[in-house]
Amino acid sequence: MHRTLSTRIRLNPDLDQEVEFRRIAGSCRLVYNLGLEQRRDFWRQYRATEGRHLHWMGQKKELPALKEAAPFLADAPAHCLQMALQDLQRAFDAFFAGRAGYPRPRKKFENDSFRFPDPAQIRIDAKAGLLILPKFGRSKGDHGAIRAVFHRPIRGKIRSVTIVREGRHWYASILLQVRCKVPAEKAPVSIDEVYGVDRGVEVPFMGSDGVARGHAILPKPGSGEAKRRKRLEQALARAKKGSKRRAKVRLKLAAHRAREARRRKDMIEKVTTEIANNHRVVVIENLPVRSMTASARGTVEDPGANVAQKAGLNTAILDKGWGLFRIRLEQKLAARGGLLIVVSAAFTSQTCACCGHVSAESRVTRDLFRCVSCGHEAHADHNAACNIRDRGLALLGLAPSARIERPAAGAVVAVC
Incomplete structure (x- = not known):
């Protein structure tokens, strides 16, 4: 019997790697939002001309044409862009099943993530504390292997790795397939x-x-943590849009919310x-x-x-x-x-x-x-x-x- 589990590790990228993280996350966010716009505004025209509904497999075939129109997308791993469209498909499936609301566009600083789905392209060196992925340590001239903190042994077959930013830190969620024993029948x-x-x-x-x-374990509603969150939210509301001060306050608020979530x-x-x-x-x-x-x-x-x-x-x-x-x-x-x-x-x-x-x-x-x-x-x-x-x-x-x-x-x- 197999089970799917996940473990999350803290990443310590250098400046060059963090810039690349942001670039890939931005490309995936753009593809997600364009796919959402296409499915929201042009699904009737697509059904009338093609005779079927839009699906992420059909949108995936349009990625090469999109890269020609936006050449910077070619710098991002192809699998990461495809997984952004698959995430959009899952969001629509959850909406039509009544489990979630209508999908909304992804935002910068809030939805910075990308996924590597091919296990053959993923390698972990726990002893050296390194995570090796496409664009990061798999070939000469790339951005090098990513330093990571492996707080527990990685046991099981790796299925995928998702890089996500929470606040000021980056994390890798590793999806594993592990073998487990079938629970024996117990007494009534x-x-x-x-x-x-x-x-x-x-x-x-x-x-x-x-x-x-x-x-x-959790802080009380009237504690200093709650007051600090309120002050940061007020400071963000007062800051001018597009200003450096607003960017700094947003980063502080994101770090505070990430700490609360952890x-x-x-x-x-x-x-x-x-x-x-x-x-x-x-x-x-x-x-x-x-x-x-x-x-x-x-x-x-x-x-x-x-x-x-x-x-x-x-x-x-x-x-x-x-x-x-x-x-x-x-x-x-x-x-x-x-x-x-x-x-x-x-x-x-x-x-x-x-x-x-x-x-x-x-x-x-x-x-x-x-x-x-x-x-x-x-x-x-x-x-x-x-x-x-x-x-x-x-x-x-x-x-x-x-x-x-x-x-x-x-x-x-x-x-x-």
């Missing part, structure tokens, strides 16, 4: 192996055992690994993050209310990485032979975990839950996590319902 699931997780804003992840995770990803990796290692079945609620973080601005005819408050809530939600948490947890559980169950989120924060009574008045404060029916008192997130776990037990057949009628200890169910 018992009640003790089912674990509920509630995702929140103040406490990112609360377990049904009352253990809060993630809150000690901290968030590190937190999610640690939390999901801990949960996947200690629990076989994990239950989470189905949260529509895209709808929950939609702007409340409204329109000119129908302006929204509490726009600033909603914007702050949206930022707080996105800073917790709920979507990435679900993806990584599902992947790690599957690798360990576990299972992720997604249940409805309706009234999990208003339902008493002891008697099943539903009332908005039971949510006394953000942190306190006190049932108006039976008097049960607990942390609000812990109470919600228990309700989420109960709904998972009901789906597994370990409970007759998601209410307090819990099954007797020792009841088991097989996971398909």
Whole structure:
């Protein structure tokens, strides 16, 4: 059995290599945006003349003509330009499948990346700390091999390498194909192996055992990190477009956001690994993050209310990485032979975990839950996590319902 994994390494390019990085990334960004414009504005004419829809394979055949019109594109590796069109195709596929919005043009400083898809053109010398790619160390007279920091052994068959800039630094994401053992069949699931997780804003992840995770790793909304980001955003808004000062502020803001993203990803990796290692079945609620973080601005005819408050809530939600948490947890559980169950989120924060009574008045404060029916008192997130776990037990057949009628200890169910 094979699995596809990725590992990311830090690159330390010299000045000449970094200039070439920017040139290749700019060429790929141009090809992506031209392909997007073609598919957005000329798809009707193309279908009328060719009798079929635009596809990245057809656009790839037009690259030689584009290089004649723009000779500087010939300096970029051909595979990198082709992969830009493939990325555009994937963006359209996700849009038509309803997984993402309509593709938008790539921007400088925000979408600086390019990919080498041919494993035969990729070589890694971990002992010397070198990454060898087309245009970088494969032939005499090129820009030389790229110095890299290999913080862990590279095990597996290399499939591709993607170079990306985040803030002031460049990274290489190496896609690997590794062989793994097929998880052996385990015994039927018992009640003790089912674990509920509630995702929140103040406490990112609360377990049904009352253990809060993630809150000690991420900075608080009112911390110095948040204030610095706000000051940089204000400075960028005040700077004149095209000025050197605006370029400096944009670079500082990009570096700040990249540091926040690394901290968030590190937190999610640690939390999901801990949960996947200690629990076989994990239950989470189905949260529509895209709808929950939609702007409340409204329109000119129908302006929204509490726009600033909603914007702050949206930022707080996105800073917790709920979507990435679900993806990584599902992947790690599957690798360990576990299972992720997604249940409805309706009234999990208003339902008493002891008697099943539903009332908005039971949510006394953000942190306190006190049932108006039976008097049960607990942390609000812990109470919600228990309700989420109960709904998972009901789906597994370990409970007759998601209410307090819990099954007797020792009841088991097989996971398909």
